[in-house]
Ligand SMILES: Cc1cc2nc3c(=O)[nH]c(=O)nc-3n(C[C@H](O)[C@H](O)[C@H](O)COP(=O)(O)OP(=O)(O)OC[C@H]3O[C@@H](n4cnc5c(N)ncnc54)[C@H](O)[C@@H]3O)c2cc1C
């Protein structure tokens with residue numbers, strides 16, 4: 001694996017991230033932390049959820065000799081990492097949840113290495129990419145972005161002259177200098193908290209730039225809701241997750257949770273739907289429905305890793321502090337859906353296209369198996385927020401028609417090769433009820449501190465309880481943090 005600037009893709013936000021050559025001290029829990037050398041007081045721990053947060057916490061606690069049971073409602077581990085292989089022919093597969101792993105996500109890389117998995121670049125180096133904006137198709141490639149003149153946006157001549165690197169760095173320089181350590185659990189510092197009220201568009205406008213710069217920087221993501229991201233969340237995302245090349249696991253990203261679950265097979269109770277949690281001074285009791293029977297588990301400590309929309313619906317919400325309830329109720333979850341379409345021929349290749357596009361709908365499109373030689377292939381259409389919401393209540397056929405229409409705009413000719421497909425809407429997944437957390441305006445200063453706070457004997461982990469909203473890295477880091485806290489009990 002080699003960090004190579006020329007290989008960086010220009011799919012989205014790339015020019016902006018290229019300007020972020022800042023390094024941060026690892027003030028949050030770091031992979032280099034040696035806390036797990038010594039065991040604290042032995043604890044009986046129940047972990048709720050066998051996603052990346054729950055399983056990483058379990059692995060660390062078990063290594064130390066604590067007694068651990070994981071309660072998982074589904075019959076599989078991995079939660080929001082899910083690879084679809086059936087019924088695709090010829091070894092084709094597609095990730096329906098987490099897709100890209102940035103090279104500098106050190107927690108994710110640590111476990112990938114530990115479980116002996118191979119990586120390959122998520123984005124192809126070869127072939128042309130497409131940007132689709134206001135109906136205009138713009139081609140570019142991994143070596144050079146397209147000139148800004150090609151894009152149908154209203155920029156001043158000064159902004160046009162600045163080029164991609166200029167528009168993606170100049171407006172942010174002053175704020176970058178004040179960022180501090182975005183990994184820190186008490187981030188953002190007081191000195192920049194006022195920025196939390198601004199979205200990216202508003203921030204650009206008040207800094208004297210055209211707000212349409214945001215349309216360029218967020219192509220593939222630009223939506224009413226996406227645009228409502230706090231500028232502080234945007235800055236944190238850019239500094240922690242958008243600079244480095246991205247990878248995928250050869251064979252499918254779910255190989256990571258599958259291997260971790262293999263190592264934890266004696267500890268995971270599948271098909272165990274958690275109904276309620278009660279704590280007293282001496283213990284915590286978790287009520288579970290398994291095979292249509294109610295069961296009760298008692299422990300010293302609980303780590304709850306459920307996504308917030310799931311917790312919101314549980315009775316135990318009412319037993320939490322007011323601040324915690326407000327954080328759980330209010331933190332925004334993005335609505336994301338992925339449609340995978342099978343084609344008899346990867347017809348785009350004939351025109352030297354690589355099957356990757358980003359549109360202003362907003363949607364991203366990619367060939368999840370670009371590295372395979374097969375003529376037959378898949379193409380994934382990733383609908384965000386407004387477009388994902390549009391599909392609410394639609395039939396599978398309507399969703400497939402919609403996604404196919406969008407793919408056809410980026411890569412005309414789809415229907416000549418169309419063989420079928422599937423859509424996964426994360427909001428409809430009963431174990432997630434949304435895709436992932438994201439800090440929208442005013443949430444970064446107001447809600448974040450309450451998300452990670454323990455309540456009595458209950459600890460909270462999961463991507464939402466981390467500096468990496470919407471990333472595997474955040475889930476793992478938060479799981480390790482909860483494990484460390486429990487191990488440090490006297
Ligand atoms: C569409 C999409 C795209 C993404 N893209 C990326 C990406 O490119 N790169 C990246 O790094 N990350 C990405 N992510 C984010 C990544 O998938 C998550 O951050 C991470 O997998 C979350 O792990 P977790 O352990 O916090 O939660 P989860 O994986 O949700 O684990 C929670 C577990 O709890 C279980 N559960 C829920 N309710 C109950 C209950 N009542 N009883 C028992 N069990 C229950 C669930 O079944 C699940 O297994 C994406 C996510 C989505 C949805």
Ligand SMILES: NC(=O)Cc1c[nH]c2ccccc12
Pocket residue numbers: 221237436438469470471
């Ligand atoms: N869900 C993703 O693909 C990655 C992601 C996490 N947080 C983000 C914020 C902005 C854009 C993408 C992301």
